[in-house]
Amino acid sequence: MRFIVDENAGPTLAAWLRNNGHDVFSIYEQARGLDDIEVIEKAFKENRILITSDKDFGEIIFREHRRHRGVILIRLDDERNKNKVAAIERVLQNYANRLVNHFTVVTETKIRITGFPPE
Secondary structure, eight states: OEEEEOGGGOHHHHHHHHHTTOEEEEHHHHSTTOOHHHHHHHHHHTTOEEEEOOTHHHHHHHTSOOOOSOEEEEOOSSOOHHHHHHHHHHHHHHHGGGOTTOEEEEOSSOEEEEOOOOO
């Protein structure tokens, strides 16, 4: 799969995804400082699912109706790298086929996937 990993999700998660065969663009490593609109536009243009911990992307997607290829919002109480990796691993193992064009929220105990009607 193709992902763009936001700065707040971190380089450890990006490295884990790469090590598991995914095509990853890391904002932290490759384009630090991009604003949220630039990140979501880059993800859309490059056909990448965005992985982030930034709740602002919910606002951008749902209120501003920005186009996207999929967003995974990580909402963990304990945001240590190992917990982020475990959360994304759980999402990919169980829901990889449902991530494209959906907004997914993952917590320690739940995964919620919201779809959008076709444009």
